[in-house]
Amino acid sequence: MTMRRSALCLLFGALLGCEPGSEPIEVLCGPFDYNPESKTAPDTEDFPKVSAVLERRCGTLDCHGTLARPLRIYGAGGLRFFTLEEYNDSGLAQENGTVSGGDGTTSEEHEANRRSLCGVEPELTGQVIRGELPPEELMVMKKPLQIERHKGGAVFQTGGPGAVCLSCWLRGFPDTVDCQDVVAQCEGAIRDNL
Amino acid sequence: MSRTLPALMAIVCTALGIGAVAACTDPLKDRKIAELGEEQDGFPEGPTHRPGQPCVLCHSDYFGAEPQMVLGGTVFVEPEEPGGPLLGAPGYQIRLLDSQGRITEEGLITTNECGNFWVTADQFTPAYPLRVELYGPSLTDADRTVQISAMSTRIGRDGSCGACHAEPLSPLSPGAIFIPRALFNADAVNLPAPGDCPTPRFRPTVTETITQ
Numbered sequence: 530m531t532m533r534r535s536a537l538c539l540l541f542g543a544l545l546g547c548e549p550g551s552e553p554i555e556v557l558c559g560p561f562d563y564n565p566e567s568k569t570a571p572d573t574e575d576f577p578k579v580s581a582v583l584e585r586r587c588g589t590l591d592c593h594g595t596l597a598r599p600l601r602i603y604g605a606g607g608l609r610f611f612t613l614e615e616y617n618d619s620g621l622a623q624e625n626g627t628v629s630g631g632d633g634t635t636s637e638e639h640e641a642n643r644r645s646l647c648g649v650e651p652e653l654t655g656q657v658i659r660g661e662l663p664p665e666e667l668m669v670m671k672k673p674l675q676i677e678r679h680k681g682g683a684v685f686q687t688g689g690p691g692a693v694c695l696s697c698w699l700r701g702f703p704d705t706v707d708c709q710d711v712v713a714q715c716e717g718a719i720r721d722n723l
Numbered sequence: 724m725s726r727t728l729p730a731l732m733a734i735v736c737t738a739l740g741i742g743a744v745a746a747c748t749d750p751l752k753d754r755k756i757a758e759l760g761e762e763q764d765g766f767p768e769g770p771t772h773r774p775g776q777p778c779v780l781c782h783s784d785y786f787g788a789e790p791q792m793v794l795g796g797t798v799f800v801e802p803e804e805p806g807g808p809l810l811g812a813p814g815y816q817i818r819l820l821d822s823q824g825r826i827t828e829e830g831l832i833t834t835n836e837c838g839n840f841w842v843t844a845d846q847f848t849p850a851y852p853l854r855v856e857l858y859g860p861s862l863t864d865a866d867r868t869v870q871i872s873a874m875s876t877r878i879g880r881d882g883s884c885g886a887c888h889a890e891p892l893s894p895l896s897p898g899a900i901f902i903p904r905a906l907f908n909a910d911a912v913n914l915p916a917p918g919d920c921p922t923p924r925f926r927p928t929v930t931e932t933i934t935q
Contacts, residue, residue, distance in 0.1 A: 589852070590895070591881035597751075606876040609894035619893040629887075630875070630897040681880055682822075682851055 573643060577634075578715040579698045580604070580642045582691055584634060585719045586684045587673070588642075600669065601645050603638035606630055610638045657699050664696040690717035749785065756780050758927055766921040771837035774811055775799075775890070775899060775923035777883030778841055793849060794819065795841035796884025797923065798834050798857065800914065801901040809890075809923045810914050811838020812902050816858040816868065821849035831858060831868075837920035842882075852877035859902060865911035871902060889925035899925070 584604030588594040594607030603610045607629060615622040626632030647654045649669055656662040664670050671677040673684035674692060685691035688707075694715035697708035759776050766772050768788075778795030781788040798812045816831035817840055827847045834840045855874040861867040881887070884900060892898035 585876070587879075589876050589879040590887040590897075592879035596895070606897075611894035615894055619891040622894050623892055627894050628892045628897070629894065630892075684852075 573640070575698065575702065576643045577639050578712060579694055580634065580639045582694050582715055582718040583642055583646070586691055587681070590629060592681050600649055601641075603634070603641050605632065605634045610635065610641055654699070658701060660700070664699040667699070670695065670699075685718075690714040694718050752780065752785055755926065756786060760924065763921045763924075770835055771839060771920055773924070774837050774839055774921055775809075775885055775888075775925045777881075777885035777926055778839075779881070779883040780886075782841070790841070790843045790845075792841045792882060793844050793847060794853070794878075794882035794884070795839070796888065796900060797838045798840065798900050798902060799838055799923070800907055800912075801904045803904065808917065809899065810917075811836070811920050811923075812859075812907075812912065813838060813915065814859070814912055815871070815902060818856040818858060819847070819849060820854040820856075821847075822852055823850045825849070836915055852879050857900070857902070859906075860908045860911035862906065862908050865908055871906050885926055889927075890923075899923070 583602050588602030588604045588607040590607050593600050593602040609627045611627050615627050622628050646669055650667055653667055657664050657667060672679040674687055675683040693707055697711040702708055702711060762768055762772060774797040779792050782792040798815050799809045800812045813834055813836045815834045818831050820826055827842055832840050832842055854877060857871045858868050859871045861869045888900050889896045890899050
């Protein structure tokens with residue numbers, strides 16, 4: 530902890546919500562050169578399965594598949610991860626398949642979605658990964674479960690495939706009963722089950 | 724919808740006083756409405772106006788245009804050549820299925836002579852997300868209605884088809900809603916003659932140039 534932060538905590542501890550002497554919480558979204566061996570950030574290898582759920586349930590162009598909204602979600606059927614040239618030249622985007630409904634979701638889009646998900650509440654996400662908080666404490670779980678107000682309504686049901694898929698990923702796919710069939714849960718959340 | 728949208732918005736908001744202040748204070752919506760421009764000459768407001776544009780922006784309790792819609796859009800026939808003129812597809816049908824498994828009371832909603840279709844708030848209050856399917860005459864038997872296509876994604880919250888489906892195809896838009904030429908039964912449909920319908924105008928897919 531820096532001297533400045535310590536001093537602020539001593540002076541305004543109650544107001545700042547920090548305890549004197551506490552360490553700042555590590556931000557665990559991971560850098561772009563994230564090392565999967567470190568286990569300090571949400572898993573990337575299996576994230577495409579989770580990303581597919583987010584793309585399907587959250588990333589439509591009228592919801593989180595838009596540049597204007599937090600928790601931006603990219604995907605083949607929605608907003609594309611485009612270059613500046615592709616944004617300003619739709620012909621180039623069409624040539625490259627970087628159009629909504631074009632080529633499949635790319636690894637760059639998966640990574641952008643992972644960081645987007647983690648970046649909503651990076652400190653709390655880190656605590657979830659370390660097992661210090663249940664995933665349901667995160668806004669990315671509370672909103673789709675409509676525990677917290679969500680303009681898009683209830684996108685997941687408690688215990689449903691979408692919620693299980695995301696929750697298990699956030700916890701690093703633990704060897705627990707609810708996460709045993711997590712791949713099937715993720716795939717189930719993608720299927721049309723309106 | 725008025726010919727001079729921005730001016731009408733200002734008048735309505737001023738005239739209605741405090742009540743309207745609450746209803747006309749969303750600068751993002753106001754900007755989107757203003758970007759739609761005025762009615763085209765020879766095509767006053769009505770069921771065939773503004774093909775391709777996001778209907779619910781104005782046909783909503785925010786702007787107050789009647790009828791108030793929960794969903795609206797335009798179906799076109801794929802041009803014979805890329806970039807060719809866009810013609811509305813009359814007589815095609817849309818089926819909505821909401822997340823509670825309900826469909827509109829009428830079942831299928833039919834596009835009008837310029838390809839426009841809509842569902843009013845009185846007809847249906849859907850629970851999002853919505854699945855949308857497109858139906859039309861079979862290629863081999865014009866009297867038989869078959870499914871032409873289904874949206875690969877769902878409508879999450881915006882009933883304006885034109886809010887997402889805009890030309891050109893881009894990283895931010897899947898393009899207009901088309902009946903593919905390969906599935907279009909030209910003998911079964913009376914396409915509008917050029918000039919019978921307004922020229923389609925879409926919401927801007929790129930509203931401003933991004934610079935770095």
